[in-house]
Amino acid sequence: xxxxxxxxGSVQTGGSLTLSCAGTQVCMGWYRRIPGQEREGVAVLYRRxxxxxxxxxxxxxxxxxxxxxxxxxxxxxxTLTPDDTGMYYCAAAIRTVFPLKPxxxxxxxxxxxxxxx
Numbered sequence: 177x178x179x180x181x182x183x184x185g186s187v188q189t190g191g192s193l194t195l196s197c198a199g200t201q202v203c204m205g206w207y208r209r210i211p212g213q214e215r216e217g218v219a220v221l222y223r224r225x226x227x228x229x230x231x232x233x234x235x236x237x238x239x240x241x242x243x244x245x246x247x248x249x250x251x252x253x254x255t256l257t258p259d260d261t262g263m264y265y266c267a268a269a270i271r272t273v274f275p276l277k278p279x280x281x282x283x284x285x286x287x288x289x290x291x292x293x
Contacts, residue, residue, distance in 0.1 A: 177201065177283050181266045184288030187256055193290060195251040197266030200242060201283065203276055204249040205269070208290075210262035215278065218264070219251060223272045233259075256292040263287040 183195040195206065206218040219240035220229045228240055239252040253260065267281035 177268065179266050179268055179283050179285035181264075181285040181288050184264060184290050186291040186293065189257055189292055191256050191292070192252070192254045193256065194253065195264055195266070195288065195290075196248055197250075197268075197285060198246070198248045199268065199283070200244075200247050200249050201268035201270050203269040203272055204240070204242065205267045205276060205281060206238075206240060206251045207265045207267060207278065208260075208262045209265070209287075210259070213262075217276075217278070220276055221249060222274065222276070227274070229275070253290070256290075258292050260290060261292050262290060264290050 179199040181197045202223045205220040208218050209215045218231050221240045237255045242249045265287045266285045268283040269281045273280045
């Protein structure tokens with residue numbers, strides 16, 4: 177399985193970006209690595225969208241969703257700040273483990289840069 181991510185780029189503070197990841201599996205997650213910080217789980221969408229969780233840092237601003245027809249998962253990011261700048265990764269798990277941790281994911285994409293200035 178190859179995950180193909182798109183949608184990264186640069187935006188001004190307060191702006192929005194949508195990341196997309198093609199190649200969905202049972203559970204999908206978005207992670208980010210901000211310079212100088214540990215990898216952070218941003219959002220997780222569990223099997224059949226029954227459970228969705230967000231990091232406190234993005235709660236209310238980011239939305240994860242799945243388009244089953246296109247086998248794609250999206251991360252809508254609103255009200256972006258410079259603190260959101262980093263490399264964003266899409267991850268896919270073929271089995272449901274709750275809560276999902278990075279080691280539970282089977283596939284990762286190469287990441288895409290998000291820069292907020």
